[in-house]
Amino acid sequence: MSAELHSRGDVALSLTLAIVTSSPGPLLLLDGQFSIIAASTSFCALFGANPAQLAGQKLYTFDDGEWDSPQLRSLMTATLSGEETLDTLDIDLKRPRGPVRHLIVQARRLAYLDLEQTRILLAVSDVTTARADAALKEAAARESKVLLGEVRHRVANSLQIIASVLLQNARRTSSDETRGHLKDAHDRVMSVAALERLLSTSGAGDVEVQTYFTRLCETISATMIGDVDQISLTVEGGQAIIDARVSVSLGLIVTELVINALKHAFPDGRRGKITVDYSFHGPNWILCVRDDGVGMPLTPPAGTGLGTSIVRALAGQLSASVEATRKQPGTQVSIKHTQIALVADEAEAASEPLASTRLRPARSAVDG
């Protein structure tokens, strides 16, 4: 029926206006002189404008002339002349009433059959809230980074105090046995400290096992009491990245097993070698600490050794088994974690020496 009452041109125009008016995104339809032909309801709502008053108004006089900026003028001129390079504009609109709004404005010259009548579509996105959110997020991320740094600093400081107290006590005691226990405790603290240092430089929560074990062994080397110059400490195995929580336990296990080997495997100045070897295949891994010393009892007498109970407890926490085997010569302790039974369970990690540390390397150098 409407087709009979209205011309085809009227219908086309009313459809155009209806589309513009109902656009969910703020939209203006302009003519070649930048006068507003129609505005979307969303545009009127965003800028508090009356649709009836908008029609016929010049774009640059809208909102008390606040839209009259050199940038917008050059965007409109460029759009009118058909240039496409300048078709998006980021503007901060200072409004007489209300706060500054950050807008992204896009202009398109419409291509249609009537070449005489230029029409430009202006789409506006209000990114004020999104920008504010992004700024808040950025500030929060910066703040967390600062806080994390502060926490790491405090942890480092606390570990330093604990280590110092233990070392101080070890120096003051007259009992060799007590001194040994205090030194062991000091080494355990430093084992955690070595990890903390790695984490503070890496920034992420993952740890490169070989680097960690190598540093750990250097620290143990530097602090060992007694004449252990004849023993070398080597770290072998493939490059593996593990979670920080797992690495704390592994580091403590390595510390205990190395200390144990140093104490018992090489009596009377015997020369030898201790090897720390971590290899993995998928989620399965094996940590071995072996020595070529005199060989130790595989099952220590009941009630002995805090070290042994620490190793068993930590291995249990990692769902790993502990197995001590006698070698010719020496002893090997394997901590094995099997998550998935693999058909050809051969560790793919190459077992080549990555780092070798002479125990107490500095002694001769400093003495000399």
Place this chain on the structure above:
Amino acid sequence: MIMTAPQDGKTTQTLMIVEDEVLVAMVLRDELQEAGYKVLDLTERQAEALDVARAEKPHLALVNIRLAGRDDGIELSEHLKALGIPVLLISGQVSRASSANTVAIGSMPKPYDAAEMVLAVAHLLARLNGDGSLPRPDQLEVFGEDSFDLAPAA
């Protein structure tokens, strides 16, 4: 540990420790003394540290970044540098220490092992004397390697 500082026929080398954690400072002092160094009276504030430094002219100052009374170790290091006293920073504030690479000659971040600190001190003092042959502990960060003007190791 039985370690002795290199004597090279001259007087014992002198160190100073500026650290607000007294327990940490004491252990460090004991360890360094046992290694053969002369360690000046412990200080924890900038003003007293500068008094000691001016009077005794130590060969190397071990300085924590956080000091007592909100004093700042990096600011102190600038004054020490002006006095011609090289500084080794001994702080857990790793990034601040690294950014102070023009005022200090190195950084040994907390938590460090006291025995490794002895190695770090020996390494730096030797380098200051043009001898780069002593092992550098992994943890020790040495700033401005070029500025040491190393002579070939004897």
